[in-house]
Each structure stands twice: as structure tokens, then as C-alpha cells.
Amino acid sequence: MLALQILIDGFAISALYALGATGFTLIFGVSGVLNLSHGAIMVAAAVAAWAAASVLHLDIYTGALFGVGVALIVSFATYFAVVKPIQNSSRIPNEEKEIFVLTGTLLWGIMIQELIAYFFTNNAKTVLPIVEGVVDIFGNRTPRNNIFTALVCCLVIGLLWLLVNRTRTGKAVLAASMNPRGVTLLGLELTQIYIVVWGIYGILAGIAGVLLGMFLGVSSYSVGPLTASAFSIVVLGGLGSVSGSLIAAFVVGYLETITAYMISPAYRTIPALLLLVFVMYIRPQGLLGRR
Amino acid sequence: MANFFTSRLFFISLACVAVAATLPLYVSGYILGLLTVAFYFGVFAMAWDLLFGFAGEVNFGPTFLIGTGAYTAGILNNQYGWSVYVCILLGALASVVAGFVLALPALRVRGPYFGLTTLVAVLMLQNFVVVFADLTGGEIGLTIPDVITINAGANYWIALGFMTISAAILYGLSQSPVGLVLQASGQDPVQAGALGFNIVKHKLAAFIVSAFFSGLSGALLVFYFGTASVGTVVDVAVGVNVIVSAVLGGRRTVLGAALGAIFLIVAGEFLRPTGELATFIVSAVALLVVLFFPGGFLGAALSREARS
Numbered sequence: 001m002l003a004l005q006i007l008i009d010g011f012a013i014s015a016l017y018a019l020g021a022t023g024f025t026l027i028f029g030v031s032g033v034l035n036l037s038h039g040a041i042m043v044a045a046a047v048a049a050w051a052a053a054s055v056l057h058l059d060i061y062t063g064a065l066f067g068v069g070v071a072l073i074v075s076f077a078t079y080f081a082v083v084k085p086i087q088n089s090s091r092i093p094n095e096e097k098e099i100f101v102l103t104g105t106l107l108w109g110i111m112i113q114e115l116i117a118y119f120f121t122n123n124a125k126t127v128l129p130i131v132e133g134v135v136d137i138f139g140n141r142t143p144r145n146n147i148f149t150a151l152v153c154c155l156v157i158g159l160l161w162l163l164v165n166r167t168r169t170g171k172a173v174l175a176a177s178m179n180p181r182g183v184t185l186l187g188l189e190l191t192q193i194y195i196v197v198w199g200i201y202g203i204l205a206g207i208a209g210v211l212l213g214m215f216l217g218v219s220s221y222s223v224g225p226l227t228a229s230a231f232s233i234v235v236l237g238g239l240g241s242v243s244g245s246l247i248a249a250f251v252v253g254y255l256e257t258i259t260a261y262m263i264s265p266a267y268r269t270i271p272a273l274l275l276l277v278f279v280m281y282i283r284p285q286g287l288l289g290r291r
Numbered sequence: 292m293a294n295f296f297t298s299r300l301f302f303i304s305l306a307c308v309a310v311a312a313t314l315p316l317y318v319s320g321y322i323l324g325l326l327t328v329a330f331y332f333g334v335f336a337m338a339w340d341l342l343f344g345f346a347g348e349v350n351f352g353p354t355f356l357i358g359t360g361a362y363t364a365g366i367l368n369n370q371y372g373w374s375v376y377v378c379i380l381l382g383a384l385a386s387v388v389a390g391f392v393l394a395l396p397a398l399r400v401r402g403p404y405f406g407l408t409t410l411v412a413v414l415m416l417q418n419f420v421v422v423f424a425d426l427t428g429g430e431i432g433l434t435i436p437d438v439i440t441i442n443a444g445a446n447y448w449i450a451l452g453f454m455t456i457s458a459a460i461l462y463g464l465s466q467s468p469v470g471l472v473l474q475a476s477g478q479d480p481v482q483a484g485a486l487g488f489n490i491v492k493h494k495l496a497a498f499i500v501s502a503f504f505s506g507l508s509g510a511l512l513v514f515y516f517g518t519a520s521v522g523t524v525v526d527v528a529v530g531v532n533v534i535v536s537a538v539l540g541g542r543r544t545v546l547g548a549a550l551g552a553i554f555l556i557v558a559g560e561f562l563r564p565t566g567e568l569a570t571f572i573v574s575a576v577a578l579l580v581v582l583f584f585p586g587g588f589l590g591a592a593l594s595r596e597a598r599s
Contacts, residue, residue, distance in 0.1 A: 034403055085582050092585045095478065098402065099349055100581060103538050106531060107578040114571035224527055228410065235407045270418050273411050277396075280408050284400040 005140050006254070006261050012146040014253025015153035016211055020226070021233040021245045022157060023204035029177040029240035030197045031087075033101050037078055037109030038205065039226030040116075045071035045206040046213030047116050047220075050125040060130050064210050067127075071206025072199065074112065079198040082108045109223060117220040127213035149211050156207055157246070160200070164242075173197055177240065232276050238289025247287060251275070300593075304546060308455050315444035323447040327515060329556035330450035333549030334457045334508035336536040338501040341461055343534075344543035345470055346497040347477020348397050352409035353505060353533045355393060358416050358525035360386035360506025365433045365519040366426060375437045379510040386506020387499050394498035398491055410527070417525050432520030439514050446515055453511060454549060457504050462545045464500065473497055474543075535577050541587025550588055 020042060027033050035041075049067030052058045058066065082104045086092060092100050129145040136142075164170040176183045176193045184190050212218055212226075233252050237244030252272045260268045279286065315323055339353045364382030367373050373381075396408045420427045427433055440446060464470055475483040476490040484490050513519045523529065532555060540551025555573065562569035584591050 082578070082582070089582075089585065099343070100585060102349070102403075102406070103534065104578060104581050107535065107574045107581065110531070110574040111571055111578070114567065114574065118567045118571065228414065228527070231407060232411065235404060239403065267418075267422065269414070270422075273415055273418070276411055277408065277415075280396055280400060280404065280411075284404055286404075 001139065002261060004138060006257050008137060008140060008142050008146065009261075010254040010257035012150045012215065013257060014250040015150045016208060016215060017229065017233055017253050018246050018249035019153040019156060019204060019211070020208040021230045021237070021249050022160065022242055023201035023208075024230045025234045025237070025240060025242055025245045026173075026177075026204075027197060027201050028234065029242070030173060031083075031176075031194050032098070033083055034098075034105075034231070035078065035083075035201075036102055036106040036227055036231075037082075037112060038230050039223040039228075040109035040112035041071050041074050041078070041202070041205045042209035042212060042226050043116060043218050043220060043223050044074050044112055045209030046127055046218040047120055047125060049127045049210045049213055051120065053128055060128055063127070064130065067210040067213070068203060068206035071209055072202035075198050075202025075205065076195075078105065078108060079194065084194075109227065113220050113223040120220075122220050124217045124219040125213065126217035127210060129214040145214055149215050152207065152211060156204065160204070160242075163200070169196055173200075232272070235286055236276055236279055238286030241286070241288040244286060244288030300546070304458075308451070311451055312448070315447050320443040323443045325557065325560055326553070327443075327447050327450040328512070329553040330454040330549075331508045331512040331515070332533070332536065332556055333454050333552040334504055335533045336540065336548035336552040337458060337461050337545050338504040338508070339533050340537045340542060340545050340548040341465060342497055342501045343537065344545070345465055345473040345477060346494050347474075348494070348497075349402065349406040350393070350409045350501075351406045351527075351534070352393070352411075352413040352530060354525050354527070354530040355409065355412040355416055356386050356389050356502045356505035357509035357529070357533075358413070358420075358521075359389040359509075360502075361509035361513040361519050361524040362420065362427060362433070363506075364510035365435050365513045368435050368437055368514075369428075369433055370426070372436065375439055375514055379507065379514065382510030382513075383503055383507040386502045386509065389506070390498040390502025391495070393502070394495050397498065398494065413525065413527055413530060417521055417527075420521055420525060428519070430521060432518045432522075435513060435517050435519065437514065438517055439511075449511070450515070453508070457508070458546060458549060461500070461504065465545050469493065469496070535574075539577055539580055539587055541590030541593070544587070544589045544593065547587050547589030554588070 020038075024035060024038050027035055045067040048070035049063045052063035052066040053060060083101060086097060086100045086104055129148070131144045131148045133144050134141045135144055135147070164174055172183065172188050172193055173196060175186075176188075176190065180190060183193065209218070229252070233248045234245050236252065237246070237248030252275075255272050255275065256268050259271050311326075314326070335353060335357055338356075339350060342348045342350050360382040363385035364378040367381055368375065368378045393409060393412060397405050400408060421429055424430070439449065472483065472488045472493050475486075476488065476493055480490055509524055513524065516523065533552070536551035536555050537548040538551070539554065540549065541547030555577075558573055558576070559569055562572055565572065580587065586594060
């Protein structure tokens with residue numbers, strides 16, 4: 001019985017982790033950027049959805065859309081205000097751009113976090129779930145929202161797969177992640193591909209953020225842990241590998257759920273961290289990493 | 292090295308230290324307390340700059356080294372009541388061991404992978420503190436019975452002296468042949484190795500020196516505060532402040548890192564009336580510096596001097 005419960009609970013949280021990490025890894029794969037404002041963008045989406053419902057009194061669906069829209073805007077702002085100026089800067093040596101992007105996005109994330117805390121306080125906010133109530137699965141009472149979360153995550157990841165593998169734009173994105181110079185030689189504008197990727201990333205992070213807001217609730221304190229968990233999932237799976245991130249998300253999600261049920265919720269994150277250190281030692285490029 | 296003693300930088304730093312040393316004679320205890328913390332923070336930032344600016348290792352976990360030193364010193368004092376100086380020394384040694392542990396993955400993985408490993412090290416330390424709450428005081432913090440002195444002026448002089456000596460040693464090291472080899476192995480390990488330098492040895496030495504000063508400073512800070520808590524010496528946010536200080540002041544300058552740390556702490560205090568917006572403003576200023584003056588304060592000043 002406990003096994004089934006872990007299976008059901010772990011699936012929803014893993015799917016949510018997967019969705020959050022996919023956008024993060026996509027950006028790294030295409031433009032080599034590790035976006036440390038990731039958690040802030042997710043929280044911004046969730047808080048926007050919450051504010052739309054409780055301050056502006058919009059209905060749940062409009063609120064959720066509003067949240068995703070805000071994430072999209074913040075994502076573009078991150079690219080144009082922070083990442084692009086650093087990438088184009090002539091004063092920063094190329095080999096140090098990585099650390100500058102890390103520092104820049106980190107500071108940007110802190111700014112978003114502080115603004116959220118200033119305008120909406122530090123209190124945890126729970127977005128009203130789109131579906132309510134519980135269902136009975138073989139004797140386990142499961143909130144419908146869990147199932148809804150898992151379904152939406154799988155659907156969005158499926159759509160992303162179709163977009164990347166079946167459309168012209170998606171193929172350009174895929175090509176850019178394999179060989180940016182080759183793509184420019186074929187006459188495609190790299191900047192435009194970056195804009196598309198940051199757009200996709202914004203939507204993914206937005207959906208993940210709003211779902212997280214419905215599932216667990218968020219506060220401005222969630223920013224750091226959310227970034228850290230996305231970062232570790234992505235490194236565990238191998239930087240830039242979307243399928244690796246998906247596997248890693250499920251490994252981490254289930255490991256956390258099992259620990260929380262079998263040992264104690266206080267130790268929830270420890271086994272995943274140990275696993276990460278272990279993988280770093282024996283396979284530094286991650287599960288499906290290319291390097 | 293020899294021409295450093297005749298350079299403008301040397302006289303400016305000497306003048307700054309001399310002026311700073313006279314401060315307790317005419318400023319309030321409040322400002323002294325603020326600067327004391329800022330000086331210890333300056334050592335954190337300089338130790339980090341040695342690793343990043345010279346050895347080229349992106350260490351996201353400076354607080355792993357700081358926290359190990361601080362908590363070891365605190366726990367020994369709290370549990371066994373050993374003398375303050377023994378505790379501080381043992382704290383610094385524990386931090387050296389931590390630096391050694393951190394150096395092991397650094398010799399295997401690079402760039403973002405190493406960055407993540409160091410971040411994980413901090414999270415593990417944080418979990419350790421919370422799980423072993425009997426020993427460490429958990430989330431509330433560890434009370435430390437002894438202090439070095441309660442005189443604000445004396446505390447200030449200790450911090451200033453400690454920072455000056457650390458700065459002299461770290462800066463001297465960075466300008467010495469060892470510093471050059473480190474810089475070379477950070478930028479192109481293969482070529483540096485091909486020139487016959489033992490990269491592993493040099494990087495290990497950088498980690499150990501950085502850890503020693505981080506741990507020593509962390510232990511001193513704990514005995515100044517009279518308490519050790521996750522929020523002051525372990526939290527990722529503290530580490531972020533250390534990194535921001537070093538980048539603000541100018542990476543690869545060592546002395547700039549201390550300048551950045553003092554600026555960050557003092558600015559944070561001046562902005563206190565703005566309440567919750569203080570961190571926002573400091574982060575925004577730091578972001579603008581990163582975007583428009585990537586060399587940092589000292590980097591910009593030095594390059595202007597070099598041009599003229």
C-alpha cells in the first residue's frame with residue numbers, strides 16, 4: 001500500500017521537477033547559459049497567478065495564463081537585460097563569460113526575489129488549483145490536482161518534443177545546440193534562435209511555476225532551493241541533454257519521496273545530494289552528458 | 292615584487308590601513324562593529340579570489356570552508372570549554388581538511404560541474420548542522436560561552452590587523468611565481484603542465500591556503516558574534532555575498548575583493564532605512580558594475596593607471 005502511495009505521490013513531484021529542469025537544460029544546450037534566476041522566474045509566475053486570482057479577482061484559468069505570461073516577459077527581460085549584454089560585451093574575456101553570466105543571472109534572480117518579497121511579502125502563497133477534490137486509486141486517496149499536475153507536465157513535455165523534432169523552428173534550435181557555427185553558415189540568425197529558446201524556456205518555467213504554486217505553494221524563500229534543485233537535476237542528467245534531465249528528475253523525485261515516507265521528511269533532500277556527489281565522482285559528465 | 296613597495300598601490304593601501312587604525316579614537320562603537328564584520332568578510336572574499344581569480348576554480352561554496360572553520364571552533368568551545376585561541380587554530384585546521392576534500396573533485400571535474408559540487412558541499416553542511424542539532428544548535432544557532440574581548444575598539448583592531456596580515460600574505464602569494472603558475476594552470480592547464488609545472492600540487496596548495504584563511508576568519512567571526520548560525524556562516528546567501536564582493540571589487544586583484552566586501556556591508560547598512568529594498572538596491576548596483584565595469588572597482592582603477 002505504501003509502495004503504491006509512494007509511486008503516485010512521487011510521480012507528480014517528479015513530473016514537476018522534469019518540467020522545471022527541461023527549460024533550464026534547453027537554454028544551456030543551445031546557448032551555453034546556466035540561468036541562475038530560474039527559481040525566481042518560476043516563483044514570479046506562481047505569485048503572478050496568485051495575485052491575478054486574489055488581488056485582481058480574475059478566474060482560475062485567466063490567472064494561470066497571466067502567470068505564464070509574466071514568466072515569459074521575465075524570461076525575455078533576463079535575456080535582453082542581463083545575458084545578451086554580457087555575451088556581446090567586448091570588455092569581458094571569452095573564457096570568463098560563463099562566470100559573468102552566472103553572477104549576473106544570480107544577481108538578477110535576487111532582484112526579482114526581493115521585489116516579490118517587497119510587494120507581496122514573504123508569506124507562502126498557494127494558487128487555487130484548477131481541479132479540486134480527491135479520487136480513490138486502489139484505496140489511496142489522491143488529490144485530483146496531483147493527477148492533473150502530472151498530466152499537464154507530460155503533455156507539455158510531449159508538445160516540446162514534437163516542437164523540437166517535427167517543426168522547422170524546432171529543428172533550427174536542435175541544430176544550434178549541436179553546432180552554432182554550422183547554423184550561422186546555413187544562413188540562420190543565431191540571435192533569433194536564442195529568442196525562440198528563451199521564449200520556450202519562459203513558457204515552460206511559467207507552467208512549472210504555476211503548477212508548483214497549486215501543488216505545494218511558493219514563497220520568495222523558494223527561489224534558492226528551486227534553482228538549486230533544477231541545477232542539480234540538470235547536472236545529474238548531463239548538461240544540455242533533455243532526456244538525461246527527464247530521467248534525473250524522476251530519480252531525484254522518487255528518491256526524495258521514498259526518503260520522506262520511509263525515513264523522515266527532515267532528511268528529504270540528503271540522499272539526492274549524496275547521489276549527486278557520487279555521480280560527479282564516477283561519471284563527471286552526468287548520466288547522459290555529451291562531454 | 293620589489294617594485295610593489297614603491298608602487299602607488301602600496302602607498303595607498305598603507306595610508307588606508309593607517310587611517311583605519313586610528314578610527315576607534317573618534318568614531319562610535321556602532322561603526323566599529325560594522326567595520327569589524329566587514330573586515331572578516333574581506334578576508335572571505337580575498338581567499339575566494341585566490342581560488343577563482345588565480346586557480347580559475349569557480350567555487351560556489353566559500354561558506355563550506357568558512358562554516359567548517361566557524362562551527363568546529365564554536366563546537367569545541369561550547370562542548371569542551373577549550374581556550375579560545377586553541378579553538379580558533381583547530382577551526383582553521385578543520386577548514387584546511389575541508390579545503391582538501393573540496394579540492395579532490397576540482398582535480399577531476401571543471402567549470403559548472405565543479406561549481407555544482409561545491410554548492411552541494413554547502414547544502415550538505417547545512418543539512419548536517421540541522422540534523423545534528425544537539426551538537427550544533429541546529430537552526431537556532433550555537434551559543435559560544437567565550438569571547439576574545441568585549442571591547443569594541445580591541446575587536447576592531449584585531450579584525451583590522453588580521454585583514455591586513457591576510458591581505459599581505461595573499462597578495463604576496465598572488466604576485467609571486469607560485470601565483471603566476473596558478474594563473475597559468477587556471478587558464479590553460481594542459482599547456483602549464485607541458486611547461487613542467489605540477490598543476491595538482493599548485494591547485495591543492497591554493498585550496499589549502501584559501502581554506503586556511505576562510506576558516507580562520509570564520510572562527511574569529513564566531514568568537515566576535517558569540518554565536519554561530521547557518522544564516523551567518525553557512526547559508527548559500529552568505530556565499531553569494533562573498534562572490535559578489537570579489538567580483539565587485541575586481542577579480543584577480545585580491546585587494547579589490549576586500550574593498551568590495553567592505554563596500555557591500557557598509558552599503559547594506561546605509562540602505563537599512565529602505566527596509567526590504569536594501570538587498571534589491573545592492574544587487575542592482577552589483578549587476579550594473581558586472582555589466583558595465585566587468586573589471587570591478589580596483590580593476591577599473593588599475594587599468595586606468597596602467598594606461599596613463
